[in-house]
Amino acid sequence: VTGAFRAIAALVAFGLLYLPLLAVAAYSFNAGKYGYEWKGFTLHWYGQLGDERIIAATWHSLALAACSTTVATPLGTMLAIGLKRAAWRPRSRALAEGLVNLPIVTPDITFAAALAAFFLVLRQALEAAGVRLDWLTGGLLPMGIGHVTFQVSYVALVVAARLAAIGPEQEEAARDLYASSWTFHRRVLLPQLMPAIAAGAIMAFILSLDDFMVAFLLNNGPGSLTLPVLIQSSTRNQGATILALSTLVFAGAVVLVGAFAMLARPSPAGDHR
Amino acid sequence: MADHHRSIWPALPALAIIAVFLALPLALVSAIAFCQHGAYGEIEPSFTLDNLARLWSPGVMGGRADFPPILARSAVIAGVATLAAVALGLPLAFWIAAGGPLRRALGLGLVTVPFCTNLVVRTYGWVVLLSSKGPLAPIAHALGLIGPYEGLAPSLGAELIGTISSVLPFAVLPLYASVERLDRSLIDAANDLYASPPRVFRHAVLPQIMPGLWVATVLTFVPAVGLFLVSNMLGQNHMLIGELMQQQFGVARDWPYGAAIGLVLVLLSLLGLAVAARRMRALEGLP
Numbered sequence: 001v002t003g004a005f006r007a008i009a010a011l012v013a014f015g016l017l018y019l020p021l022l023a024v025a026a027y028s029f030n031a032g033k034y035g036y037e038w039k040g041f042t043l044h045w046y047g048q049l050g051d052e053r054i055i056a057a058t059w060h061s062l063a064l065a066a067c068s069t070t071v072a073t074p075l076g077t078m079l080a081i082g083l084k085r086a087a088w089r090p091r092s093r094a095l096a097e098g099l100v101n102l103p104i105v106t107p108d109i110t111f112a113a114a115l116a117a118f119f120l121v122l123r124q125a126l127e128a129a130g131v132r133l134d135w136l137t138g139g140l141l142p143m144g145i146g147h148v149t150f151q152v153s154y155v156a157l158v159v160a161a162r163l164a165a166i167g168p169e170q171e172e173a174a175r176d177l178y179a180s181s182w183t184f185h186r187r188v189l190l191p192q193l194m195p196a197i198a199a200g201a202i203m204a205f206i207l208s209l210d211d212f213m214v215a216f217l218l219n220n221g222p223g224s225l226t227l228p229v230l231i232q233s234s235t236r237n238q239g240a241t242i243l244a245l246s247t248l249v250f251a252g253a254v255v256l257v258g259a260f261a262m263l264a265r266p267s268p269a270g271d272h273r
Numbered sequence: 274m275a276d277h278h279r280s281i282w283p284a285l286p287a288l289a290i291i292a293v294f295l296a297l298p299l300a301l302v303s304a305i306a307f308c309q310h311g312a313y314g315e316i317e318p319s320f321t322l323d324n325l326a327r328l329w330s331p332g333v334m335g336g337r338a339d340f341p342p343i344l345a346r347s348a349v350i351a352g353v354a355t356l357a358a359v360a361l362g363l364p365l366a367f368w369i370a371a372g373g374p375l376r377r378a379l380g381l382g383l384v385t386v387p388f389c390t391n392l393v394v395r396t397y398g399w400v401v402l403l404s405s406k407g408p409l410a411p412i413a414h415a416l417g418l419i420g421p422y423e424g425l426a427p428s429l430g431a432e433l434i435g436t437i438s439s440v441l442p443f444a445v446l447p448l449y450a451s452v453e454r455l456d457r458s459l460i461d462a463a464n465d466l467y468a469s470p471p472r473v474f475r476h477a478v479l480p481q482i483m484p485g486l487w488v489a490t491v492l493t494f495v496p497a498v499g500l501f502l503v504s505n506m507l508g509q510n511h512m513l514i515g516e517l518m519q520q521q522f523g524v525a526r527d528w529p530y531g532a533a534i535g536l537v538l539v540l541l542s543l544l545g546l547a548v549a550a551r552r553m554r555a556l557e558g559l560p
Contacts (some may be wrong), residue, residue, distance in 0.1 A: 001471060006371065010380075011362035013445070016361075016438040017387045020398025023408075027401055037406040075287040082284025096284060099291045102299075104492065105542035107499025109515050110535040111295065111520050117305065118298035148557075149294040152287040157488060159538075161450045164484050196450055199381070203446055206388040228391045246394040253390060257382040 021250055027244035045244035053222065053230065054245060061227040064140055064215075065208035074202040076146070076155025077193070083156065084163045092156075103150040104157065112213035115146050119218070138220025146214040151207060155200035162196035191227035202257070209253075274368040299539060306532035316528055324533035340517070347514040350504065351497035354436040355444070359436075359486070359495050362444035377453075384445045392439055394504045400426060414481070432508035439503055444493045451485025495542050514538065526534070543557045 028046075032039035083096055103111065115136075123136045135141055166189070174184040190197075212228040219229055227249060234242050306324055309317045369380035376476045387395060402409050405424035413419050425431055455478065463477040501515035514534065522529025 003371075006364045006368040010368040013365045013441060014383060015359050016434070016441060017384070019402060020395045020435075020438065021387060021390060023398040023402045024394055034445070036401060036404050061433050075290070076282055078283035079287035082281050086279045086281040086284070090280060092281075096281075096288055099288050099296065101543075102291060102295055105495055106295065106299070106540070107495060107515065107538050107542065109499050109518055110299075110538050112300035113292065113304040113518075113531065113535060117484075117528075118294070118301055121301060123385075145294055149290055152290060154492075156287065157492070158447060158450055159446055161485050161488055165451065165454050165481070195453065199396050199450055202385055206385060210388055210391065212392065241278060242394075243397075246390060246397075250386070250390045253386045253388075257385045263301060 013222045013225070025247045025250065028240060028247045030239075030240060030243075045181035045240040046248075048241045049245060053225065056222065057225045057227045057230040058249075059210055060140060060224060064144055064147065064226060065205050068144050068151055068208045069205045070147045071144075072151035072204050073155055073197065076152040076200060076204070077159050077197050079152055079156040080159035080163055081189075084160050096200055098135055100153050100156055103153040108150075108211070108213040111150065112146070112217045115142075115149075115214065116217040138218050139174065139224045143215055143226075146218060147211060154203050154207060155197075158200040158203060159193055159196045162193060166192060186197045302532045303536055308529050310527055310529045323530075324529045325536075327530060328533060328537060340534070343512050343514055343517055344390065346372050346511065347498055347501075348541075350432065350513070351434060351500070352495055353433060354440055354497050355426055355490060357433075357437045357495045358441045358444040359448070359489055362441060362448050362489065363452075363482075363486075364450040365445055369449060370452045371457070381446075381449065384442050384449075387438075388442050391501055395439060395501050396435055399431065399438070400506055402429050417551050420498055426507045431509065432504050435503040435507045436497060436500060439500065440493045440497050442487045443496060447488040448482070448485050451482045451488075455481055498542070 027036075027038075029041050029043070031042040031044070042209055079100065083093075083100065088096065106114075119137045119142055123133060126133055126136075170188055171184060174188055179187070209227075210228065212232060215224075215226040215229050216232070219225060227245075231242055231246065305316055307320055307322070309319050309321045309323070311317050365380075365384075369377055369384075372380065401407055403424055403426035404410070405422055407424065410419070410424055413425055414421060414423075419425060446533060459477045459481070463473045468476070499515045501513040501519070504511075504513050505516065514537075518531050518534040518538070521527045521534065525531075
């Protein structure tokens, strides 16, 4: 009974996730320009994708996600370990946990608006002091700073959820066997955390790729236009071309996540089954 | 058990990043919420409580943009979507975790993929599916759900389906992280003692996945509250809190009022999180 219930829930969940994507993919081959009604098969919209703006936006999005994830994953993992396993004074712990939770509890629109305002005020203050930093208020670098800021918390959260389930017995056992702290972390802790770290990295990458608000408010023109901003700004007037672009993004995501999922498979040491 | 190798330093770089690029900007915005705005939308550094007072005085904005009903509506939609996403995500996480390496890798990947596709696009997919000329309309008509030439959207149901669909992965990923490392021996022991399935779940499974459940709830609710794009495209004509705030920072050029709305959003989220954090600490055996 339980097995059937789970399978049905899985079916419903995957239906909710994939029906709209399948609709987008199907209607990208629709001869009618504005979706909705089926008017016959065409590849016409895919021919429109060589556009410079589309290629540039794709590159910006991928570079931004790759760089921010590379920075945020180790920092987030260290954050989880330092937070969960160190002996903090209660007040410092409450403060640190509050900081970690802040990016998660702050709605993206509040975060993006606050960050944009902060960079603007900072730039004006620096200009008053005689330092000119034009890149501060817009472009891929401030976007990357914004992405890392929320990514570290999500990575830490995913890793910490797993860390919480690893009891102190293992460390005591390791110590009884005269394992050094380094050996314990590398041989005992990290292998068990690996699936969670990989899941955290996937989440971070996805959050960066999917981010619209930060990229929208910190974008400073064609040089930092990302895919979500491009797609958002052209759903109304570009019609089916955007459906074709979205279908390719979707196909790319399938390949990418497939590769990640292979890498994220639990290592033998971390597999309990 | 405080020994030298359990030091706090690994946490510090990430904490510094969050302090400088989020806590500080939020403090700045909070200060702006108490400022007046000038005739051209500029921020004037003089103290006022007007922006916060406007949040509780219905009628100031006139009808559609009244704050209290907008807040209530946003919270209800996000709450229902969160409950549905967790209720659906938990059995899904169990289904993925119960499989072999292939199902687990594939299942996790399949949950992740829709995320990599922009929210606008996924919502546009629902608009196509649920419109009067879309493929689902004839089926719904045959079932007597809608009349001829009618679509399934815009409606409250469409709005909820779109919202659940967009936040579902936020619930599944943390749930899976905790379900995946369930201690099977406790469940086997309970089964050996002839515990009924509900009792096994309550006493052997639930306590183990509780941290994951709380994390999933918080992680799902927060993006859901700020979300307004889905409701915009699939719902009937009403505003949600995210859209109201965006308007203040955008077309309305009323940054102090927008900042006041942002302040309410942050305080609400912190409240929910304080509740969740206390439960999580208790379950981890920490003070």
